[in-house]
Amino acid sequence: MPKFDLSMLLAGPYFGSLLSGFLLSIKLSVLGLVFALPLGLALAVMRLVPVKFVQWLSLSYIEVTRNVPLLAHLLFWYFGVPQLLPRPVTAWLYDHNYELLSAVIALVLYSAAYMAEDFRSGLRAVNVTQHEAGRAxxxxxxxxxxxxxxxxxxxxxxxxxxxxxxxxxxxxxTAMAVGVAEMMYRAQQVSSATFRTFDVFAITTLAYLTISTLISAVSHLYQQRYPVRST
Known part of the structure; x- marks a missing residue:
């Protein structure tokens, strides 16, 4: 049984490949966040607008999106949507890194549906007298x-x-499913090239865990600094 040894992975092109995948995963997450936040806020406001049709549009989008797996959204945007476009447009998209674009679109639309409910809950938590004060x-x-x-x-x-x-x-x-060379995709490539499956995915797991822990720490620090008090 081969021993746990990172020297092969930290030398040559393998480390660069894993690092590029890690950076692309961060890029995907940042792009998703930048676009999902305003969309989620807009959907939340639509739920509160005193117009039934607007409320229905927002609610329909949120419910449909939240009840379909993210992978299905991703495959729909990568394989399905381009088939509705003229053939030259479809060919141009696939020739110009449409994998990354489709992954960003799926992540944004999926995440925004969940963020919308968080925004709406926060807006509704504010005492109704604040609304009345604004009107006054x-x-x-x-x-x-x-x-x-x-x-x-x-x-x-x-x-x-x-x-x-x-x-x-x-x-x-999940972006690896459509060929985006993010961290899991690169890890699979390096694992196949080196046969160091445990080593590669141990590093990948550690990378995910590190960023996840940092995000959780930010959440914990924020809640300590700004504890929620009932109004």
């Missing part, structure tokens, strides 16, 4: 929400949103 000052619905309610809701919203960042980081590994 002459603010409209959106002004009241943006200037008065949303800042107060952050204390309730940020902790679950940090947990969604953790989920987003872990979900980035």
């Amino acid at each position: 000052l002459g603010f409209g619905f959106f002004q009241t929400l943006w200037l008065i309610v949303l800042p107060q809701s952050l204390r309730y919203t940020v902790p679950p949103l940090i947990n969604q960042v953790l989920n987003l980081w872990q979900n980035s590994s």
Whole structure:
């Protein structure tokens, strides 16, 4: 039985391959977060808008998205959607790294549905008198929400949103299913080339665990610094 030995993986092209996969996983997560946050907030506001049709649109999107596995979303955007486009457009997409784009789209749309519920819960946790105060000052619905309610809701919203960042980081590994050369994809390649399966996936597990622990630590520190108090 081969012994645990990292010297082969830390030399030559193998370390560079694993590092590039790690960095791409971080890039996927950051891009997903940057676009999912505003979309999630928009969906949450739509749930609170006093227009039934707008509420129904948001609720339908959230329920459909949350009840379909992320892998199904990913495969739909990579294999399904391009088939609806003209053939030259489809060929151009597949020739220009559509794997990464489809993975980002799937992660954004999937994560936003969960973030929307976190935003909505935080907004609804603010006492209704704050809404009434905004109206008394002459603010409209959106002004009241943006200037008065949303800042107060952050204390309730940020902790679950940090947990969604953790989920987003872990979900980035599904991108390997469409050929995105993120960390799991690179680990599989290096494992096949070196036959050091345990070593490779031990390093990969440690990398995921390190980032996950850092995100969890941020959540813990935030909750200690800004404990939630009932209003």
